[in-house]
Amino acid sequence: MDFDTNLDMASATPVIAAPRRSLPPELAGLLAITALAATGYVLFPDDLAFLTRLIGIALLVLSLDLVTGYCGVATLGHAAIFGVSAYAAGNACIAGITDPVALLAVGMVTGVLSGLASGALITRFRGLPQLVISIALGQLVGALSNKLSFLTGGSDGLSGIAPGKVFGRFAFDMYSRTAYVFSAVVLGIVFVLLIRFVRSPFGLLCRGIKDDSLRAQMIGAAIYPRLVIMYGVAGAVAGVGGALTAITTGVVGLDGVGFERSAEALVMLVLGGAGNLWGALAGAVLFQIFEHIVSATNPFHWLTMVGLLLILIVVFVPKGLSHGAWLVWRKLRSRGEPS
Amino acid sequence: MRTILSIGVDAIAYGMVLFTISIGLSIMMGLMRVVNLAHGAFAMIGGYLASYALRFMGVNYAVAILLAVVGTIVISIPFEMLLYRRIYRKSDALTQLLLTIGITFFIIGVVNFIFGPTLKSIPLPALLSGPLDIGFRMVPTHRVFVIACGGITALALWLVLDRTEFGVRLRAAVDDSDMAESLGIRTETLYFATFALAVGLAAFGGVIGAELLPVEPFYALRYMVTFLVVVSVGGAGSIAGALSASLLLGLADTTGKYLAPEYGEFFFYLAVILIVSLFPNGLLGRAH
Numbered sequence: 001m002d003f004d005t006n007l008d009m010a011s012a013t014p015v016i017a018a019p020r021r022s023l024p025p026e027l028a029g030l031l032a033i034t035a036l037a038a039t040g041y042v043l044f045p046d047d048l049a050f051l052t053r054l055i056g057i058a059l060l061v062l063s064l065d066l067v068t069g070y071c072g073v074a075t076l077g078h079a080a081i082f083g084v085s086a087y088a089a090g091n092a093c094i095a096g097i098t099d100p101v102a103l104l105a106v107g108m109v110t111g112v113l114s115g116l117a118s119g120a121l122i123t124r125f126r127g128l129p130q131l132v133i134s135i136a137l138g139q140l141v142g143a144l145s146n147k148l149s150f151l152t153g154g155s156d157g158l159s160g161i162a163p164g165k166v167f168g169r170f171a172f173d174m175y176s177r178t179a180y181v182f183s184a185v186v187l188g189i190v191f192v193l194l195i196r197f198v199r200s201p202f203g204l205l206c207r208g209i210k211d212d213s214l215r216a217q218m219i220g221a222a223i224y225p226r227l228v229i230m231y232g233v234a235g236a237v238a239g240v241g242g243a244l245t246a247i248t249t250g251v252v253g254l255d256g257v258g259f260e261r262s263a264e265a266l267v268m269l270v271l272g273g274a275g276n277l278w279g280a281l282a283g284a285v286l287f288q289i290f291e292h293i294v295s296a297t298n299p300f301h302w303l304t305m306v307g308l309l310l311i312l313i314v315v316f317v318p319k320g321l322s323h324g325a326w327l328v329w330r331k332l333r334s335r336g337e338p339s
Numbered sequence: 340m341r342t343i344l345s346i347g348v349d350a351i352a353y354g355m356v357l358f359t360i361s362i363g364l365s366i367m368m369g370l371m372r373v374v375n376l377a378h379g380a381f382a383m384i385g386g387y388l389a390s391y392a393l394r395f396m397g398v399n400y401a402v403a404i405l406l407a408v409v410g411t412i413v414i415s416i417p418f419e420m421l422l423y424r425r426i427y428r429k430s431d432a433l434t435q436l437l438l439t440i441g442i443t444f445f446i447i448g449v450v451n452f453i454f455g456p457t458l459k460s461i462p463l464p465a466l467l468s469g470p471l472d473i474g475f476r477m478v479p480t481h482r483v484f485v486i487a488c489g490g491i492t493a494l495a496l497w498l499v500l501d502r503t504e505f506g507v508r509l510r511a512a513v514d515d516s517d518m519a520e521s522l523g524i525r526t527e528t529l530y531f532a533t534f535a536l537a538v539g540l541a542a543f544g545g546v547i548g549a550e551l552l553p554v555e556p557f558y559a560l561r562y563m564v565t566f567l568v569v570v571s572v573g574g575a576g577s578i579a580g581a582l583s584a585s586l587l588l589g590l591a592d593t594t595g596k597y598l599a600p601e602y603g604e605f606f607f608y609l610a611v612i613l614i615v616s617l618f619p620n621g622l623l624g625r626a627h
Contacts, residue, residue: 068433074432074433074436076436076564121612121616124616125615125619127432128368128374128432128570128571128575129571129615129619129620131374131432131436131567131571132567132568132571132572132611132615133611133612133615133616135564135567135568136568136608136611136612136615137608137612139564139604139607139608140605140608140609140612143602143604143605143608144605147601147602147605259564260560263440266436266437266440267437267440270433270437274433300447300448300451300452300456300556301448301452302448303444303445303447303448303451304444304445304447304448304449304452305448306441306444307440307441307442307443307444307445307446307447307448308441308445309441310437310438310440310441310444311422311438311441311442311445313437313441314434314437314438314441315422315425315438318434
């Protein structure tokens with residue numbers, strides 16, 4: 001382990017999450033999402049479609065955080081779960097299940113199943129084989145989605161997804177207002193549940209496995225089944241994200257499953273700080289807003305800047321922006337105190 | 340019969356290109372334990388430099404290859420000194436992934452800013468562009484040239500690693516870098532030399548393989564995974580492993596594309612999953 005293990009411990013405790021010690025982290029999460037969502041709605045009423053997409057991807061990044069940040073599984077194929085669930089929800093909608101909540105459930109179940117299946121294969125290995133298997137699985141799904149065009153629409157994408165009203169009352173409108181509120185509510189619920197989940201004994205054990213798997217084994221934890229279950233949970237989150245994207249955008253494209261999407265999600269996660277749900281959320285939001293603004297001018301400048309940003313992050317704040325912010329915050333606070 | 344032969348020639352040629360580019364990555368991973376996703380980016384720089392040299396400076400093919408290799412090594416030196424050195428051997432996989440993905444994005448952005456976002460052709464000399472009679476059939480001369488280049492690279496590398504002082508030091512450092520260092524081997528210099536060798540081979544492979552892996556703006560991203568997969572299947576640090584993996588995967592991919600083109604790279608990655616599941620350390624690799 002490296003020298004600042006105690007810093008690690010500090011970032012692991014929810015102190016970083018809650019602005020005040022008296023506030024339970026679940027409530028802090030709910031408040032933060034509500035505030036963020038309201039800000040987005042008020043400040044950018046013309047960009048709601050983009051913000052809705054952003055929320056779908058944020059769910060993917062949160063899901064990736066569960067396996068990469070909390071379990072230490074290096075994967076570059078996570079978007080496959082997201083994509084498969086999006087296709088499942090899309091097909092269910094075309095087949096006649098138009099209730100958005102039911103579609104989310106379809107996505108979630110698909111996500112759990114594909115998460116368990118891919119987790120069972122990926123977590124059997126460590127290091128390079130693990131990484132390569134995850135990439136290969138992602139590429140396999142990508143190639144299949146291209147081939148099975150009766151299910152996926154091939155390279156044209158699956159279109160014609162027209163979900164019904166939410167709870168039979170709120171129809172999706174062309175300004176994406178319903179879609180945005182619906183997505184924000186889903187994100188809020190998932191985020192609060194996840195904050196609870198990662199602090200459960202199961203979540204803490206997963207973190208223990210990541211930090212020292214040998215030791216976890218010594219105290220009697222069966223590692224492999226736990227990682228697979230964690231993959232299932234992550235699959236549920238990614239599945240909800242995929243279904244949400246399918247419902248709110250009405251199309252599912254091949255780009256949703258590909259390697260680029262997986263790599264991008266990993267970049268967002270590490271940018272914000274892996275092993276921390278707040279970091280994942282912050283990374284997803286900041287990265288996509290930044291991308292939205294810059295890539296509109298020139299995609300190659302965008303790549304140069306992301307590349308440079310990544311290099312700087314790895315060199316100067318290897319634990320992500322949220323950890324960097326936490327360090328600065330602690331420094332500022334300790335300045336006033338003696339000791 | 341006809342199809343089998345053309346699949347065979349194409350598969351071997353494709354495999355040799357994969358080998359020439361990936362072997363540098365394999366040696367780097369065996370020695371420095373770096374998962375370098377930017378390896379393809381250096382092959383891409385080589386391709387761009389060769390294309391520029393051939394089309395605008397009017398040099399001949401051999402000189403262009405030389406320029407590309409030397410140029411790419413020179414360009415890569417600052418990356419080695421400022422960035423790669425930090426992640427040799429000690430970093431965790433995630434840090435390495437992120438840093439090298441960052442380098443890849445950066446190189447793609449800069450290269451396209453300088454050369455423009457179009458496909459770059461690398462015109463072949465007349466000597467290599469026609470068909471070649473190999474007794475019972477005509478095959479494209481370029482394919483034969485690529486296969487020969489791959490073979491010579493494998494042989495030369497084997498000689499270097501097995502017969503020279505450099506090779507002895509390198510193998511010692513792979514086996515036990517701390518012990519090698521305490522015996523007076525300057526591992527930092529060794530790492531630098533290995534990095535330069537790896538990047539040079541990548542550039543060389545990028546230029547000669549341009550007919551099969553066209554040099555285009557997203558080259559580094561498109562083949563990033565392919566090269567990593569070859570190394571993983573072959574086993575890091577093994578020449579024979581990388582060679583057999585390249586040929587095997589070249590065969591899987593080419594056969595798949597000939598016989599079932601609509602499946603894309605499905606068979607390639609199916610083969611990868613099977614092989615890596617059965618041999619987690621690669622076909623001929625060792626456990627670290």
